[in-house]
Amino acid sequence: MPARLTAEAMGTFLLVFGSISAALFAADFGVGATGTSLGIGFVGVALAFGLTVVAGAYAWGPISGGHFNPAVTLGLAAAGRFPWKETVGYIIAQIVGGVVGTTLIVLIGLFGPDGWLRSAQDGGFASNGYDELSPGGFGIGAAIVAEILFTAIFLFVILGVTHPTRGTKLAGLVIGLTLTLIHLASIPIDNTSVNPARSIATAIYGGGDALLQLWVFLVFPIVGALIAGFANRALFDGRELG
Secondary structure (H helix, E strand, O other), X not given: OHHHHHHHHHHHHHHHHHHHHXXXXXXXXOXXXXXXXXXXXXXXXXXXXXXXXXXXXXXXXXXXXXXXXXXXHHHHHHOOOOOHHHHHHHHHXXXXXXXXXXXXXXXXXXXXXXXXXXXXXXXXXXXOOOHHHOOOOOOHXXXXXHHHHHHHHHXXXXXXXXXXXXXXXXXXXXXXXXXXXXXXXHHHHHOOOOOHXXXXXXXXXXXXXXXXXXXXXXXXXXXXXXXXXXXXXXXXXXXXXX
């Protein structure tokens, strides 16, 4: 168990550190001599989330299962693929890994250009949000629906590609590409959570408004994951298919 918890913490650290670094350092980086943006934009940030999951899945997935997300852990438990009694330890490890990730970003920012860190925190530190904290101005209802649906979709894909008999050896790649797709579609809505550990890790440095809205990004990704887990178990598991 210590090795599994360490793997979950390291995988979540990689996810948060890599993807939030991309969002804060590279998304809007400068303008070149020709007037073209040098930043990676939404597409680059979406790819960063997907690539970090792919890397973590193949590096530490064989040790812990590669959840790196409390919603995934609970969704797998609801689907009967993971023991409920082990969920608390996994979730704590994931939260710790995520918080270490954003804390190290803050450490880098302390040695950055004058005002960079303050500006990043004033801008929400890539936290999730709705209304005035939504990149596209979407309200709480949009955030709730998006988090439930996109997290459920994510869990259905994970449960499908990791099935012990119907799964694929390319599961890590498929899961990472699915997370990329989810971010491509939903960053403008609420900065995309589908992962409470990611949301906690950024909100603690994102200021009071981000913390006040954090509950949405704790509750509704978990709701979506549980719906998918129980539904997948009822629809597809425990029977011969194909």
